[in-house]
Amino acid sequence: MPEGHSVHRIARQFERNYVGRRVAASSPQGRFAEGAAMLDGRTATAVRAVGKQMFLEFDDDLWLRVHLGMYGAWDFAGEIIADPTIASANGRMGQTNQRGTDLDAPILDSAGENSLTSIGAPRRARVRVRMSEQTTGLGAEDDQWPPPVVGQVRLRLLTDITCADLRGPTACQIQTPDEVAATIAKLGPDPLVDDIAAGEEQFTAVVARKPTAIGQLLMDQSVVSGIGNVYRAELLFRARQNPHTPGRDVREEVVRDIWRDWVRLLAIGVETGQMMTMDDLDPDAYRAAMASRDDRHWVYHRAGLPCRICGTAILVEEMATRKLYWCPRCQA
Template sequence: MPEGHSVHRIARQFRANFVGHRVAASSPQGRFAAGAAELDGRTMIASSAVGKQLFLEFDGDRFLRVHLGLYGAWDFAGDITVDATLASAGGRIGQTNQRGTFLDSVAGELDSAEVVASVTRGGRAALEASSGSVPDALPEDSLGSIGAPRRTRLRMAESERATDLADFPPAPIGAVRVRLLTEMAVADLRGPTACEVLDSHQVEAALAKLGPDPLVDAGRAAENRFVTKAGSKSTPIGLLLMDQSVISGIGNVYRAELLFRARLDPYTPGKEVPERVLRALWRDWAKLLAIGVETGQMMTKDGLNEDEYLAAMASRDARHYVYKQQGKKAPRGRGEVVIEDMGGRNLYWAPGWQKRPTPKLPPASAAAATPADPDAPAAPEEL
């Protein structure tokens, strides 16, 4: 399932290329025909994400709410802004974008302002420069510069020939639930769990059900809201982090990695997790979420050198500590990573490394207490 960083990237893509433009909305598949008719011809005026939910605002008090679910994805094409991750994915953002980001194949200065980005069988972005002048040849304006997107011509991920760009817009491919089209760009949505048109009151009701998102509200109040709610529940922290009413945007990958970085046993009830650890989890989520939005990858390893970073951007196995790492050794020889079921989802963790916090004892019994476990969680450490 796409996690919060992907949905924030989708919102950013719409802000860059659709907000301020009149949009032709349609439903090639037919399942969203009535909703598309409500949006057709309206101007998109805002794009935002909260957790895993996307809200596209149109004039006339109309919003398109999208939850990608397990299988949903957006495909972008046309004269759009891309970075290395979007180029490597052929314009796709969502669950089916499992390709790595190949910085070496898209880095460097380009000969043209117009670039056709396609994806080869190996998953790398093949770049074909056409003639034209370069608006800004500085290195940070290259496709290989994460966080510094540039405008380019990008075809749909499913297309097979670069010449398809001559015919814009491209024909819908597959079961496209909704197509949003401007004079210069097109976005196709496939396979969402939710896709509906709302008014502002309905949007407020939807937002009220969601937990805080650190990219939406980085203030102390949002952090306190998470700490208070998570710290009052007997539910295991591994389930609470996936509960979108407690905290927004975390999915299976980030859940596993956050708990590993905190050295926290996922089965620890929320109310037994010390406040300092809950606050550290919130701040670490804010850090990793921001990195994910900028890089387009769920990068959870720290302290990588240049070669390690390039490898981590290209390969999931190189950028995660425990997710999909079952059987590998935990740090300092403390057992190995295991895979278990938690709430119907795969849980990856290292029991020899991740511990339950030492319970707080009443003052009267403190003198006779067993010394605190030196391995009990404190705050996330650099690994």
């Protein structure tokens, strides 16, 4: 499931490529035909992301709510204007220890993607935005416009130069302003949307009264917005916190540290396009981490491998139907 940083990156691209433009909307799959008809011919006027959900506003106070869920994906095609706040970040936001890292040369992952500019593709390229990162196909340019529909497209949003295809979302619906407000009101604080200090107080207060394990609370979008499986595992390890401890039994200073760490890691994720959770890396190690998830995380996806700190084998177990990775010694 896409985590908060991915949805904020997607929203930034809609801001640059759709807001202020008239949109042709259709539902090639047919499952959103009525909603697409309501949007067709309207102008996109605003976009916002809160946690794992994106809201795209059109004129006459109509909003499109999209929650990608486990299998949802956006495919962009055409002329895509890169977000300069992403493209110029050089992967250093919150990474003060990375000064001097040469990022003018691209850092490519195993799919050949440079995440810093992954949603800044050249003309007629396709960019898929799914899960935690983005992949871009930079092969031969396709001169066909609009691009052919591929697969089960729930919603196609088309401007004169840009196409966005939505597949497999958990939620894709038209909402009124009041319905949008009601949806957002059910979500916990998002550091990129809400006042950070107020968000810390709200998060701390909610956790303090919950008997639920802290490992489950971090995945509860009504407690805090945007955290998914990867960030959950990494935040708990970085805090050296046992994931099974009831929220109300976690020391207040630890809860506050987790919030502040989430503020920092979310910002890094938005600017780099990667869930970078390792600290104090030298330039070579940083480049390796940007290129490979195996070098990017403390415990996530490392079941059976030695803890990077104590050498104990990392455990994996199921918590609330999701895989939880943790170190039984460092997080005892």
